[in-house]
Amino acid sequence: MTVIDTNSNCSDKVEVLRAKGVTAVGRYYRVVHPEWALTKTEAQKLSSAGIKLFTVYEDTGHNLTLTAAQGKSDGQNALDQAMAIGQPTGTPIYFALEGLPNGYVESDLAAIRKYFNGVQQAIGSKYALGVYSNGLVCETLLDEGICSYTWLSASKAFAGTRDFYRSGRWNLSQMTPLDQDWDKLSVDINEVKTDFGAFAVTGAVAAAGVLAPTVADMAAAAASSGNFYNDVIMADPRFNSPKRIADPELLEPTTRDLVQAVIADAATNGLKLMIFETYRSQARQVALFNQGATKLKQVGVHHFGLACDIVKDINGQPSWKGDFSMLGALAKHHKLIWGGDWGTPGSVHTFVDTDHVQRVTLGRQARLFDGDWYPDANYDPYADLN
Known part of the structure; x- marks a missing residue:
């Protein structure tokens, strides 16, 4: 997977991009030098060729x-x-804050917050906000929940960039x-995580000399590279929602079936359960962290539909009272990892989460978060444990 950004129209470069293995292209929105801006025709041609897009707004780096x-x-x-x-809608637009020639520093952060306050007023909830900048700015806006996407500039000597890069x-x-x-x-070539805001536009047309993908092409592509997170969750309009989401449709299908089986078996045994939360956005995770409701700034397995x-369902209301060992037993029976013992009941765990189940082992999470496994x-997570 090769992900690039360019200030040039790529309409007539589809074959060059394909030959280089490009899967996504970052393109500009701008007013100054409008000839550098992404056009609808370009977006359609790239999408037709199976090349996704991500966007950044920049009129000046100085x-x-x-x-x-x-x-x-x-x-x-x-x-x-x-x-x-x-x-x-729901996909991110990055805003470039380069601060050339030396990059932004601590004393610039108050003004940067004001700038993004204005951006938010205009964008509203239509699109997610991202920032292209140095490590100091990226980390600050991510930690404060101002932006949910960060694009680290190549200027490694700028404030905080090396440390933020190492943080992953x-x-x-x-x-x-x-x-x-x-x-x-x-x-320019970029390293990427699984989710960096790539999208395709609808109404795509074939680029000159390039056949639009057939149903068979798209099925083959989905079989080779698609997964529920990329194909369904990232496209859902609630992807950046700060609200709690309990919709089972945002659970990966096998995970969804197993969760529903656990709830059905519990009911058979006289315990009424209910789904409290399925998918969780990074924006919600940051809000929970800022409220002191979690110790984690970065969203985990919930974000991937797993x-x-x-x-417990007490007269239609959620309850965390009492023992959750039956949930643990049913989770294991249906090959889900229970947060009460994380699949290894003989081990000592510093954190337990007795109402939580997931279809991935703790040891597999790093690869999931890095985007190289789904x-x-x-x-079977229990086979994976062995």
Whole structure:
């Protein structure tokens, strides 16, 4: 998987991108130098070719006016252009804060917050917010819940960049060398996590000389690279919702079936259970962290549709009172890991979560979060433990 960004229109470069194994292209929204901006036709041609997009708003890398008024203006411009090309709602728009030539520092953060306050006023809940900047800015806006996506610039000497890169909390990280020449297309290459906000537009048309993918092509592509997280969760309009979500449809299908089987078996044994939470967004995780409701800033297995919180149903209301050992026994019977012992009851655990079940072992989580693994329908976490 190769992910690039470029300020050039890629409409006539589809074959070059395919030859290089490109799976996603970062393109600009902007007012200054409009010839660099993503167009609807370009977005459709790339989507037709199976190449996804992610977007960034940038008019200047130098001397950006960091005020709420400027943020609102930039946010409105970005919103108008995103809607014009058909960017799906709920996906992120990154806003570039380069602060060249030396990058932003601690004393700039108050103004940056004002700028993003203006951006938020314009964007509302239509799109998620991302930032392209150094490590200091990325970490601050992520920790404070201002942005849910971060794109780390290639300037490793800027404030906080090396530390934030090592933390692995970024969604995209730009690599050097910059401005590589690919058949007169200037590109930068990026490291990526599973979720970096890539999308395709609808109404796609075939690029010149490129056949639009057939149903068979799309099925083959889904079989080789798709998964429930990429294909369903990322496309859901609630992807960035700060609200609690209890919809079982946002559980990966095998996980959903097993959860429903646990609830049905519990009812047979006289215990009425209910789903309390399925999918959880990074925005909700940050809000819970800021409220002191969790010790984790980064969302975990819930985010991937592989975990569910199941509580007792007392007259239609959720309850955490009493013993949850029956949930643990039923979870194991149905090959789900229970948060009461994390699949290893003989071990000492510093954290237990007795209303939580998941279809992934603790040891497999790092690969899940890094985006290089997702369970298939036959995955058995207890076999994985052994």
